[in-house]
Amino acid sequence: MTRRFALAVCVLAAACRGGDARSGGILVVSAGADAETLFPPLTVGNQGRAVTELIYDKLADIGPGLNTIGDGGFVPKLASSWEWSADSLTITFHLDPRARWHDGQPVTARDVQFAFRVWTDSAVGAVQRAALATVDSVSVPDAHTARAHFRERTPEQFYAFVYTLIPLPAHRLAALADTALHDAPAVRAPIGSGPFRFKSWTPRATLELTANADYYGGRPRIDGVVFAVAAQGATVAARLLAGEADFLEQLAPPDFKQLPADGLVRAQSYGGFDYAFVQFNVNDAAGRPHPLFADRELRRALTMAVNRATIAQSVFDSLARPAIGPFSRTQWTADTTVRGIPFDTVEAIRALDALGWRDTNKDGVRERAGRRLAFSVLVPASSRTRQAAAVLLQAQLKTVGVQVTIEQADFNAFLDRAHRGAFDALVGGVRTSPSPRGVRDVWGTPGPSRGAQNWGRWSNATFDAQVDSALAATNTAAVRAHFRTAYQAAIDDAPAIWLYEPRMFAGVHRRLTTTALRPDAWWSDIAHWTIDRAQRLPRDRRALAAP
């Protein structure tokens, strides 16, 4: 009830933007991780992205509809306009002449060209380099015009280019060798083009940004942003609950039980791109089938034996929905009408019996030809929710005579074993991007163009073909239709037990009014957030004293 009310207030506030542009106040964000670097090509995690995207603007940003096909819905940023060539192989961006780097220099087309060179140089090792694979070059007809030349036409070529590439200040960085870009002082104290200027960074503690008064898109309404970092989950939440921070990206289920009674903090719902699953190891690295999970019918029988709704509800209360398949409901290609494998213990027992898995020696665990129906589930020690899901799964499968051992490993060891295929099953989670393309990396047959993160090495020709067709289609209805067939193929083949999709709830201090939070980047519109003048805190003192 209160949540719905809070939502309504925020929608209203977003609607009645305008009036006094500046609200002042310093926004404190409680974060569970620090940015690993402030150099956009090298940021990996969400936190690094958040900070760099506040400091640096892109040419254009994805719209609230999160469309990734063509340029529909994209919002002009550094590029005030753009046009396509007739063959769609060239896109010409016209830069906003008002755009300035934080040191006062104008943002020029050379900066775009320079950024492209940095992004595609293997000496730098940009994380998202693959996304720019179809871009041939960037040319500079004049100082305010940059032209991207593509090797081939793809439906998402515009999205891939502007979502990945962030123009960099050539006048400051071009003199440096590309190998020095990892840690040069100019990179650690960046000069950007975005709504916030870099102020200071104490690694693993605080990262401070101040509003850029000369921002070409208009000065942000707050005076600055501080990211406060703590490694312990309880501490990250406690900072918000104590009122020391104004914003927390995601409240964990136990945090809801601890929301202060005085209404200091409210939960604000927004779309999430996460889904979690128990992934079966179908084939090992050499392509040999797994002794248990190469069997499709066994995977389906195990899926039937697991009550996904109970797991979602027990771990998340009402804060998650059972997952449907290899996608998140927030993606535009999501299809909630596909047929899932129902939870049915009786049917699961019958299927296991039919497959020859019977408990002949009455030890509570089924056997077949001398092999027990027992396997281990790998869980990252860093995720309390995935551990909880594993404990519930273990108890549920025990009732149908399947023995599950839980193996917790720290995240690095978890990834190592996942990459090597050294596991029976694992509780995995995916944060998808707005593009549906990512599904090809996670669930496509491992090979040069797909399946880089398909740790279970599941392979399905129908799925691969349908995903390829979907990604080549330019017509929304066709894309949806192909994805529907692909999703159905994946669900029927059960490479994983689809567990849950967490609903995202940000924790928001009552003095803060946010605009709508974008599922892929909650920080995208911070420049328009406001802090109630009447609820200023000592931490905004100076701003309060200033007019």
Add this chain to the structure above:
Amino acid sequence: MTRRLIARALHAAAVCAVVATSVFALLQFAPGDPFATALDGTDVPPNVRAEWRARYGFDLPPLERFAHWGGALVRGELGYSASRHRAVAEVVRDALPRTLVLVGAALILGFAVGVGAALLQVRHHGRWQDRVLGALTLGGVAMPEFLVGLLAMTWLGARWRIFPVAGLGSLGDATAWPLWERAADYLWHLALPAAVLALAVASRVARHQRAALLGVMREDFIRTARAKGLGEWDVLLRHALPNAIGPVIALLGLALPSLVGGAALIERIFGWPGMGLTLFDALLARDYPLVLAAVLLATLVAVVARTLTDLVADVVAPRRVPVP
């Protein structure tokens, strides 16, 4: 004296060398990759990882890497921390003072409170003061530090909002405050984590100090002092304490490594980015140069502290009473 110091220094160097070699060897067996993941657990694509490995020399054979690392160490370089895109020396320069402040404050506070409690207990030996303090110090030793820290953080910090929850200082525009205000703010943020660690120190010190004092109180010279008509507090402070404090100081030196270990979790809980947290993060990130530097430093501090406390104990109380 000089000879003893030189011997000590050589010994410390040998200990450090053994520690460094064994830690390096151990890390070779650890699964994982320093370039596999970001801090919040997003994984890096394999092709990019290969490029980064090559860039930082992680594709060399282990022995060659050890030789490189050892050679650089002799030249006074600690190497490069790939997980932080920074020189290890810079990371350490940031983190080490924070741990020294935290552990130093805990030691001083804990020592003072612990000795005070012990004096009180001995003065009122066998009465309720002794029993209450005895129960408290027992609890202080028996409760794991991270639990006390977690409880203090959630209840005193988040729930009752008496102390700041975490961090090195106030957030927002605190960097613009006048110096004295920032100093006060820093101490205010130090209070809770330091108090939690100090509680553990005080409990241990009190229990040992009480036992040591009771041992000394049976000695003849105490009887003589009493016979001279000195008050009970005078006897305690002037005669008993100087003779009983030496072993307790030595004990502190021995307890330092475990204090540093406990400080790691406390630093994590209170968002205090010192050496403990650095080591912990570096381990999880498989950032070998940083792990090695942190372990070496911890060892060095422990060895130095032990030497120092031995010397201090000798100076303060040349007459050693056997540790009870």
Add this chain to the structure above:
Amino acid sequence: MAANTWQRLLADRPARIAGGVLSAAAIAAVLAPWISPYDPTLQPDPVALRLVAPSWHHLFGTDPFSRDVLSRILHGARVSLGVAAGAMLLSVTLGAALGALAAVMGGWVDSIVSGLVDVLIAMPRLLVVIALVATFGALSPWWLIVLIGGSGWLTTARIVRAEFRDHLQREYVLAARALGASRWRLVWRHLLPAVAPQVAVAAALALAAVIPLEAALSFVGLGIQPPLPSWGNILLDGTDYLTSAWWLVVFPIAAVTLTVGSALVLADRLRTAIAGEERAR
């Protein structure tokens, strides 16, 4: 003389109480399967019955998976005390053996053992154990015993070495050796019994150190693996609900603190008894 120390200890009331608490915990651990009201891994209804406050049905309430906390603490005693006792035995045996070896053999053996002690004592044990577990993955209880026990023998070794060296200078030893008694016979017949009370002190202290260590390992997510209950992982489940489900915090803390406290008291009283015995002599 050692025998008298034990008699002194038995006559001491705090020591008897502490011993009683420890014995009670040990008996509870042994009898857990018969006295637990529920199966500690049973999840009757992980949605409706999760985090139920203490009542007559669940004296200590239920945890986030609807499991009975009392049953988990009783069964957890098996694991936690089992690991603690195992690690304690290992570290004390190892420590006594190495300490004795160093003292009796002297020379390079002594140098090696003392050097090893110096190296290991300089490294924070908690961090070393966490590092090992983090890098090699969570361990079975047996490996945990080996790891914790193998890293905890330093104190015992130091004590035994010092005591042995002291005794080796005493007249009765010198006399026995002059009469032609072998070194190892001396160790076995005279020295070991003489230092037994001191070793017992070290053992009690080792027990007191191991239980919190297991809890700390669980706290970083690398302790005993679910669904096996241990006091450490029960506490871990509680740390998410520090302000909302007190029964998940108070009962396991009480279990840990009472056991560790008792071990400490025992060590204390034993020390007093030894000192008293030496004075009486």
